[in-house]
Amino acid sequence: MAETSVFARILDYANRADPYPLYAELRETPVLRVDGRYVVSTYREVVELLHDPRISSIREEDVAGGGPSDGESLPGLPPAFIRRDPPDHDRVRRVAMRHFGPPRSPGRVEGMRGALSEIVTGLIDGFADRTRVDVVDDFAYPLPVTAICRLLGVPTEDEPRFRVWAAALVEAIDPRAGEATQRRRVEAGLELRAYLDELAEARLRQPSGDLLSALVTDDGVEGAMSRDELLSTASLLLVAGHETTVNLITNGMLTLLRHPAELDRLRRDPGRVVPLVEELLRYEPPVQMLPQRTALDDIEIAGTTIPKGATITLVLAAADRDPGHFPDPDRFDPDRADKEHLGFGGGIHFCFGAPLARLETRLALSALASRLENPRLVADPPPYRENVALRGPRHLLIEFDGVAPPPGT
Amino acid sequence: MRVVVDLTRCQGYGQCVFAAPDVFAMPGQESLLYDPDPSDEQREHVLRAQAACPVQAIHVDRLAGHVPGPRPYPYPAPDSAPDRGDGFRRSGRIVIVGASLAGVRAAAVLRRDGFAGSLTLIGDEPHEPYDRPPLSKQVLTGRMPLEHTTLPRLRDLDAEWLLGQRATGLDVAGKRVRLADGREVEFDRLLIATGARARPWPNEAEAALDGVRVLRTIEDATLLRRRLASGNGRVLVIGAGFTGSEVASVCRELGRPVTVVDRGPAPLAGALGRVIGGIAAQIQREHGVDLHCDTTVIGLDGDAEGRLRAARLSDGTTLEVETAVVGLGAVRNVDWLEGAGLAAGVWGVGCDAGCRVFDINGVVTDDIFAAGDIARFPHPAYEFQFLALEHWGNAVAQAEIAAHNMVSDQTRRWAHLALPVFWSSQFGINIKSVGVPTFADEVVIAQGSVAERRFVAVYGYRGRVTAAVTFDQAMWLEFYQRMIERAAPFPPDFAMVGRPAEMLPVPAEVPPRVAVAQGATVVVTGHDPGERRATLVRRPQ
Numbered sequence: 001m002a003e004t005s006v007f008a009r010i011l012d013y014a015n016r017a018d019p020y021p022l023y024a025e026l027r028e029t030p031v032l033r034v035d036g037r038y039v040v041s042t043y044r045e046v047v048e049l050l051h052d053p054r055i056s057s058i059r060e061e062d063v064a065g066g067g068p069s070d071g072e073s074l075p076g077l078p079p080a081f082i083r084r085d086p087p088d089h090d091r092v093r094r095v096a097m098r099h100f101g102p103p104r105s106p107g108r109v110e111g112m113r114g115a116l117s118e119i120v121t122g123l124i125d126g127f128a129d130r131t132r133v134d135v136v137d138d139f140a141y142p143l144p145v146t147a148i149c150r151l152l153g154v155p156t157e158d159e160p161r162f163r164v165w166a167a168a169l170v171e172a173i174d175p176r177a178g179e180a181t182q183r184r185r186v187e188a189g190l191e192l193r194a195y196l197d198e199l200a201e202a203r204l205r206q207p208s209g210d211l212l213s214a215l216v217t218d219d220g221v222e223g224a225m226s227r228d229e230l231l232s233t234a235s236l237l238l239v240a241g242h243e244t245t246v247n248l249i250t251n252g253m254l255t256l257l258r259h260p261a262e263l264d265r266l267r268r269d270p271g272r273v274v275p276l277v278e279e280l281l282r283y284e285p286p287v288q289m290l291p292q293r294t295a296l297d298d299i300e301i302a303g304t305t306i307p308k309g310a311t312i313t314l315v316l317a318a319a320d321r322d323p324g325h326f327p328d329p330d331r332f333d334p335d336r337a338d339k340e341h342l343g344f345g346g347g348i349h350f351c352f353g354a355p356l357a358r359l360e361t362r363l364a365l366s367a368l369a370s371r372l373e374n375p376r377l378v379a380d381p382p383p384y385r386e387n388v389a390l391r392g393p394r395h396l397l398i399e400f401d402g403v404a405p406p407p408g409t
Numbered sequence: 410m411r412v413v414v415d416l417t418r419c420q421g422y423g424q425c426v427f428a429a430p431d432v433f434a435m436p437g438q439e440s441l442l443y444d445p446d447p448s449d450e451q452r453e454h455v456l457r458a459q460a461a462c463p464v465q466a467i468h469v470d471r472l473a474g475h476v477p478g479p480r481p482y483p484y485p486a487p488d489s490a491p492d493r494g495d496g497f498r499r500s501g502r503i504v505i506v507g508a509s510l511a512g513v514r515a516a517a518v519l520r521r522d523g524f525a526g527s528l529t530l531i532g533d534e535p536h537e538p539y540d541r542p543p544l545s546k547q548v549l550t551g552r553m554p555l556e557h558t559t560l561p562r563l564r565d566l567d568a569e570w571l572l573g574q575r576a577t578g579l580d581v582a583g584k585r586v587r588l589a590d591g592r593e594v595e596f597d598r599l600l601i602a603t604g605a606r607a608r609p610w611p612n613e614a615e616a617a618l619d620g621v622r623v624l625r626t627i628e629d630a631t632l633l634r635r636r637l638a639s640g641n642g643r644v645l646v647i648g649a650g651f652t653g654s655e656v657a658s659v660c661r662e663l664g665r666p667v668t669v670v671d672r673g674p675a676p677l678a679g680a681l682g683r684v685i686g687g688i689a690a691q692i693q694r695e696h697g698v699d700l701h702c703d704t705t706v707i708g709l710d711g712d713a714e715g716r717l718r719a720a721r722l723s724d725g726t727t728l729e730v731e732t733a734v735v736g737l738g739a740v741r742n743v744d745w746l747e748g749a750g751l752a753a754g755v756w757g758v759g760c761d762a763g764c765r766v767f768d769i770n771g772v773v774t775d776d777i778f779a780a781g782d783i784a785r786f787p788h789p790a791y792e793f794q795f796l797a798l799e800h801w802g803n804a805v806a807q808a809e810i811a812a813h814n815m816v817s818d819q820t821r822r823w824a825h826l827a828l829p830v831f832w833s834s835q836f837g838i839n840i841k842s843v844g845v846p847t848f849a850d851e852v853v854i855a856q857g858s859v860a861e862r863r864f865v866a867v868y869g870y871r872g873r874v875t876a877a878v879t880f881d882q883a884m885w886l887e888f889y890q891r892m893i894e895r896a897a898p899f900p901p902d903f904a905m906v907g908r909p910a911e912m913l914p915v916p917a918e919v920p921p922r923v924a925v926a927q928g929a930t931v932v933v934t935g936h937d938p939g940e941r942r943a944t945l946v947r948r949p950q
Binding site: 048051052053054055056085086087089090094097101102103106107109110271274275277278296297298308338339340344346347348350354355358 | 422423424426427428430434435436437438453456457460461462463464465856857858861863884885887888891903904905906907908
């Protein structure tokens, strides 16, 4: 019974601010059965299952009809590739990657550096006459939406509408979201779908250099992507790349403020942001767990048999604190030699947007560290969102004495 | 700065390409090419790439550091091995013969693990040690300057480097290595890592023709690159193993007409069997290779100036060719060990799983170790058969085991139990393998699609999984590695993603295994147990 309760306590909102002691308890049983669900929490076992072809990412409700019930896909569209298996997953992801990264578009993300840097600068410039801001609402939220808009090629004047839809969709990812939230999600989803469809049509007639133009004019050499799959992919980029990046940036600022020596070092040495973000992805990852994968067959692991058809939850954040892999795992240490964290998952579903998330978070944390004078937390811990899988503060109020001009000006 | 990517670990996530697109490239879906010697202005990008690698396979300015990640079997921490109690770790003398990947890696591990005594590396090539895999790939295409292949961080090793010095003899009792110039180097412990050389074209007169080349060393690559860059005539590749197939791939990339001739039934059949080799054959032909299997080259003809002009094939074809690349495998560099009394011969140097070399009587020595292409060791996962593995990953892994055991007492020794992993990049496809594909009687396509050239082939022997080969599907390789390690039943008959509609195991048609030391003739003399000795009878090959 004690074992059952540890996962229940992890789900309990009261423990959202610090689930890590509970993860330690969870790891005592590497594969824990809770109400027919198998919760896996140790590093080696999680890595094994991330690379196990006997595990499916398809969800029952997607197959049964009625469509995805959360914000990861739009109503009426096929599930996004994150919730599909090979060969469909591979085909759609490959076509999308063709225009997002290597082999064909290796420079697209790095090419956004200048524009993203400007957005970051602009957001922090907006703090100039203030001494208190909410890192979530005033900074970490606007940045990723703007980044995705730029990536997809959403015209600047439409960005505000886009933000409203994004917020409605993201809100609905939370499993506890009520009926009203779900209704808003469906409405927002339909509007967003219509908007993206129209934009895709326009880009088909007159392509520009953005990702949507590239996707809609793809010549199908690597396999075809239907219009519905395209819209589904675009919305996945929006939603999945949104909440997670918000949380990564917010968790980053929170962690820095809890480790003032690290904040100081980052201020003096901007290059330190690279190992720092990797350690952050291990120490406070935005995706704490992959809640729902399915065993296609009996799987023997760590002395347990996960039976065919069982739901599997991979607790990435617990695995990343596994002392069997990371010595002294509860210490935040950017100098850690081993950066083989699971912050972006692993295997074929490895985070598609990881390079963009890294770029945004590095720029964001460097700028916050170098420009905010004497920043401090207003409340520790801050209030958290409900969501246990995509975990992060709802607000992060900080105070500071002033805002320095951007470095180099 | 020097960059080495452990491509045995690489799974093709491509994060390094995002971070440093001018240093790393993925020309196909999964194959990674990179510049191992990028300019200093790329440093920031390279460090970002290193940090971002999900499997931490990128090494900057080092050949031995912390090795992250779950290891295939539990190692003790590197520094936990105490001295043998004789002060050896502080003041012993270690000599490493062979200054290529295995030798250099062993030296780096010795220093990493706290060996503070004297360290001497002897190598017959005059250059600083370099990395060979790029020679048949990005060096040959001209994407990468040759001098960029130098291996990282040698000056910091605090070692004496005797480069351009050939070892010619070994005195086991006197613990001395003889050099070609007559000098002798004394050791307390010795590592044999002299590797292998390219097997030359057997007809010496034909081999001497201008245009007949092998590909093993940096000089070979220089000369071949020059020929490929300057001419436009047909290239003949003799032997369709990995090197030959990679050269053919480069030729097609450069737009050169190429004929590949192999005496076996298909390219790569020697390593992967006829079934998967048959797929490689289709791929070669799709890319415009003129492929002749079950065929031999019966003669190479030159003109009056001694330049290669034509090749005659056993199938009756005569071809006009400008260049011939001889890819007939390797000959192990054991000549210098003749008469040393060790179990050394054409098969390599016999050693135990802890890299300790056997003497000719089959008794293990205490102070002589072997690693890399030259070492032949028993692998428990393969019925304890003695294997010699000519792979980059094996050189690296085995050198670490050898180095560790050289400075550890017998209760702390490690065994080289890692499963072999290798990769090849050809015709835009990343081929990876785990296990021993030739140790098989059946093979099955377990995931993916042969038609799309993206699949996992699983090999089985007497009902258990013994190897897996992926074409652009490297992310699944570790799963099959565990199946091999756990002796999982073959064929794998579970439900999984990407499983083809039908899973039909077929005969693998791998080449027959021959006895390890086939052809070795030994005379045993003496009557009392104390005087019984084996002597290897050398015969002309």
